[in-house]
Amino acid sequence: MKALHFDGRNLALCDVEKPEREGEALVRVLKSGICKTDLEIIRGYAKFRGTLGHEFVGIVERAESSDWIGKRVVGEINVGCGRCHVCKQGDSRHCSDRTVLGILGRDGAHAEYLTLPLRNLLKVPDGVSDEEAVFVEPLSAAYAITEQVEILPETKVLVIGDGKLGLLCAMTLALKSKDVSILGKHKQKLDIAESQNINSILLESLAKLPKKSFDVVVEASGNKTGFEIALEMIKPRGKLVLKSTFHGSTKAEMWKVVVEEISIVGSRCGRFAPALELLERKQIHVTKLISEEFSINEGLKAFEKASQKGVLKVLISM
Amino acid sequence: MKALHFDGRNLALCDVEKPEREGEALVRVLKSGICKTDLEIIRGYAKFRGTLGHEFVGIVERAESSDWIGKRVVGEINVGCGRCHVCKQGDSRHCSDRTVLGILGRDGAHAEYLTLPLRNLLKVPDGVSDEEAVFVEPLSAAYAITEQVEILPETKVLVIGDGKLGLLCAMTLALKSKDVSILGKHKQKLDIAESQNINSILLESLAKLPKKSFDVVVEASGNKTGFEIALEMIKPRGKLVLKSTFHGSTKAEMWKVVVEEISIVGSRCGRFAPALELLERKQIHVTKLISEEFSINEGLKAFEKASQKGVLKVLISM
Numbered sequence: 001m002k003a004l005h006f007d008g009r010n011l012a013l014c015d016v017e018k019p020e021r022e023g024e025a026l027v028r029v030l031k032s033g034i035c036k037t038d039l040e041i042i043r044g045y046a047k048f049r050g051t052l053g054h055e056f057v058g059i060v061e062r063a064e065s066s067d068w069i070g071k072r073v074v075g076e077i078n079v080g081c082g083r084c085h086v087c088k089q090g091d092s093r094h095c096s097d098r099t100v101l102g103i104l105g106r107d108g109a110h111a112e113y114l115t116l117p118l119r120n121l122l123k124v125p126d127g128v129s130d131e132e133a134v135f136v137e138p139l140s141a142a143y144a145i146t147e148q149v150e151i152l153p154e155t156k157v158l159v160i161g162d163g164k165l166g167l168l169c170a171m172t173l174a175l176k177s178k179d180v181s182i183l184g185k186h187k188q189k190l191d192i193a194e195s196q197n198i199n200s201i202l203l204e205s206l207a208k209l210p211k212k213s214f215d216v217v218v219e220a221s222g223n224k225t226g227f228e229i230a231l232e233m234i235k236p237r238g239k240l241v242l243k244s245t246f247h248g249s250t251k252a253e254m255w256k257v258v259v260e261e262i263s264i265v266g267s268r269c270g271r272f273a274p275a276l277e278l279l280e281r282k283q284i285h286v287t288k289l290i291s292e293e294f295s296i297n298e299g300l301k302a303f304e305k306a307s308q309k310g311v312l313k314v315l316i317s318m
Numbered sequence: 319m320k321a322l323h324f325d326g327r328n329l330a331l332c333d334v335e336k337p338e339r340e341g342e343a344l345v346r347v348l349k350s351g352i353c354k355t356d357l358e359i360i361r362g363y364a365k366f367r368g369t370l371g372h373e374f375v376g377i378v379e380r381a382e383s384s385d386w387i388g389k390r391v392v393g394e395i396n397v398g399c400g401r402c403h404v405c406k407q408g409d410s411r412h413c414s415d416r417t418v419l420g421i422l423g424r425d426g427a428h429a430e431y432l433t434l435p436l437r438n439l440l441k442v443p444d445g446v447s448d449e450e451a452v453f454v455e456p457l458s459a460a461y462a463i464t465e466q467v468e469i470l471p472e473t474k475v476l477v478i479g480d481g482k483l484g485l486l487c488a489m490t491l492a493l494k495s496k497d498v499s500i501l502g503k504h505k506q507k508l509d510i511a512e513s514q515n516i517n518s519i520l521l522e523s524l525a526k527l528p529k530k531s532f533d534v535v536v537e538a539s540g541n542k543t544g545f546e547i548a549l550e551m552i553k554p555r556g557k558l559v560l561k562s563t564f565h566g567s568t569k570a571e572m573w574k575v576v577v578e579e580i581s582i583v584g585s586r587c588g589r590f591a592p593a594l595e596l597l598e599r600k601q602i603h604v605t606k607l608i609s610e611e612f613s614i615n616e617g618l619k620a621f622e623k624a625s626q627k628g629v630l631k632v633l634i635s636m
Contacts, residue, residue: 086554094554094579096530212414227572236404236412245573252570254545255563257584261412264582266575 002318003051003111004299011042011052013299019107024115025063027073031293032056032109033134034306034314036163036222037245038102042303045245046103053110053316054102057133063118073121074136075114076272077101093269110299112318122272125280134315135168135286136275141243142168143278144270149216149239151176158182158214158233161221162189162200164289164312165243169218170198171284181214183229184221186310192288212236212260219244227252236260241267289313320636321369321429322617329360329370331617337425342433343381345391349611350374350427351452352624352632354481354540355563356420360621363563364421371428371634372420375451381436391439392454393432394590395419411587428617430636440590443598450597452633453486453604454590459561460486461596462588467534467557469494476500476532476551479539480507480518482607482630483561487536488516489602499532501547502539504628510606530554530578537562545570554578559585607631 005014020026033055041048054077060068079099080092087095101116102108124133142165151157155177159170162184170182170193181199183206184190190200201209206229217230220243230240231253240262257264278284293315294302306314323332338344351373359366372395378386397417398410405413419434420426442451460483469475473495477488480502488500488511499517501524502508508518519527524547535548538561548558549571558580575582596602611633612620624632 091555096554236414237409242572242576245576252572254560254570257582258560258563258586259584261584261586263584264575266577266579266581268576268579 001112002296002299003107004053004296004303004316005051006042006049008047008049011300011303013297016051016111018113019111019115021115023064023117025068025118025121026061027056027058027075027114027116027121028061029056029058029109029112029114029318030072031130031134031318032316033138034110034302034316035138036165038110038303039307040245041103048103050102051107051109051111051114052102053108054100055134055137056109056114057124057130057136058109058114060121061113065118068118068121072124072130072133074124074133074272074276075101075116075122076120077103077137078269079106079117079120110296110316112296122276125276128276128279129287131287131290131315132279135289135313136272136279138165138168139172139278139284139286140270140272140275141165141268142172142270143275144267145169145218145241145243146172146176147270148265148267149241151216153178155179155215156213157216157218159218159220160226160229161219161244162186162193163220163222165222166218166220167193167289167312168284168286169220169243171196172278173218174198175278175283188310189312195288196285209233214238216241224251231256231262234260234262236262238262240264243267290315293317319430320614320617321425322371322614322621322634323369324360324367326365326367329618329621331614334369334429336431337429337433339433341382342435343386343439344379345374345376345393345432345434345439346379347374347376347427347430347432347636348390349448349452349636350634351456352428352620352634353456354483356428356621357625358563359421366421368420369425369427369429369432370420371426372418373452373455374427374432375442375448375454376427376432378439379431383436386436386439390442390448390451392442392451392590392594393419393434393440394438395421395455396587397424397435397438428614428634430614440594443594446594446597447605449605449608449633453607453631454593454597456483456486457490457596457602457604458588458590458593459483459586460490460588461593462585463487463536463559463561464490464494465588466583466585467559469534471496473497473533474531475534475536477536477538478544478547479537479562480504480511481538481540483540484536484538485511485607485630486602486604487538487561489514490596491534491536492516493596493601506628507630513606514603527551532556534559542569549574549580552578552580554580556580558582561585608633611635
């Protein structure tokens with residue numbers, strides 16, 4: 001089968017064997033999405049070798065339970081050992097022996113097939129298109145914020161970063177708060193937010209904003225200065241949600257966190273079920289975030305496109 | 319009156335006028351305590367000029383309400399404007415126009431007299447000695463952690479730093495958790511913790527400790543490496559409490575906070591009332607932390623002593 005394989009140096013379209021893992025379901029991938037993490041892996045983050053990709057929608061072709069066969073599914077990307085304390089509490093996202101689809105010890109979704117345990121799969125409701133379903137993973141990561149931090153209608157929220165993740169965060173937060181702003185560099189991207197009742201702020205206008213004025217700040221810019229801006233804009237006792245897995249060390253004025261008694265909340269993955277529900281109820285319109293779709297035969301082009309400035313989500317179809 | 323005055327360059331024992339502020343009570347100071355913040359101010363932190371000191375016990379000599387006269391008191395150090403949104407919510411600790419005793423815009427406690435609004439004062443119960451009462455400010459700062467983060471009997475807690483604040487944090491946390499450890503460099507200081515059912519760990523034995531094994535880590539070391547160690551020792555989804563107002567920027571692997579979904583909680587001041595209660599009920603034995611006491615006439619010697627390695631609390635008596 002075809003797979004976009006990273007050998008530690010280069011990404012290549014390869015012909016590899018269909019994956020097989022004991023006790024796991026075989027999924028024929030319909031579409032996958034390129035995430036910033038994929039691009040970071042190519043730059044050396046996570047030291048992963050193998051087939052990239054962790055955002056997908058597919059059809060179950062083989063499974064231990066026959067009622068899954070032929071079903072359209074998405075899949076939670078963390079696969080815990082199933083035996084440790086953390087897994088038994090139902091949170092395999094933090095199992096220390098976990099594998100992660102296309103990120104850690106497990107081939108990923110930019111391929112014609114993948115395997116995952118049945119417990120990781122969720123059926124996609126009929127009303128959700130393939131294009132929408134590919135967004136379940138990043139959408140659940142964005143929605144997770146609302147499960148970690150209390151967001152009320154009057155909570156003043158700032159999202160830093162107008163990339164895919166920043167936009168998804170702003171869109172999900174705007175379901176809870178009436179006062180969400182997004183800060184970014186690209187007018188075109190910010191316009192997507194504006195169309196969904198989110199106040200957009202160009203980075204060049206940042207100086208005009210009153211400092212220490214937001215109850216919640218979400219850092220989703222993926223660059224070094226995002227955290228500094230977040231510390232400037234947040235109110236005393238505010239909540240700063242960190243979303244960027246910016247790789248490398250950040251210089252941080254941590255004493256400000258003490259003096260202003262700020263809480264910083266690290267936030268990575270979320271649960272898929274509520275994200276699927278948002279899509280089914282048409283509460284979030286994710287397809288506006290699609291910049292282009294490529295066939296897997298043009299997978300390298302797809303990655304080239306995804307790494308260009310100003311580009312949002314790039315999809316790959318199998 | 320005598321006062322230890324910092325002019326931006328040097329600390330000196332000066333003869334200054336008795337303080338007077340409209341609507342505030344005049345307090346004759348009995349004893350004051352030298353805090354690490356005092357030493358940091360001398361190094362340029364907070365750009366404060368004036369009489370240092372914010373830990374004290376004293377007697378009210380003049381007040382608008384006569385039933386306070388002659389009462390032994392301690393005092394909350396943040397004085398809010400009383401008019402803004404934050405003050406009206408009762409939290410003048412974060413009023414943006416606040417003054418802070420001996421730290422920001424207000425002469426402090428290393429002097430024969432100070433003034434504070436009556437609303438900042440708390441009467442000291444008879445069973446609490448002067449030596450104990452001086453500890454109310456740092457003790458309330460330590461106890462604040464238990465109000466910010468849930469500590470259960472089985473919560474595994476690590477306190478980094480065996481200075482005064484680290485020891486007070488460990489001692490108050492040990493009232494809630496049966497599994498508190500303290501990490502430090504000084505066997506003598508750690509022994510104080512050991513005597514109060516706290517597990518002590520010398521820094522040189524750190525490598526033997528399993529990483530990612532603590533539910534809650536309190537960073538109270540006041541030095542650059544404390545935060546790094548905290549990130550290594552904390553469990554995924556753990557709570558990292560920042561107590562040190564280490565001045566300057568810290569290099570931090572903030573992506574770890576995201577991947578492990580850690581929460582960082584900045585923690586500065588606490589409420590005085592619960593700290594006074596702990597002392598009254600003899601639940602915390604703070605006098606073990608006193609290294610030496612000096613008369614204000616020897617105030618400069620007291621500061622010299624307080625800045626030496628291995629020294630804990632130095633008191634000044636008026």
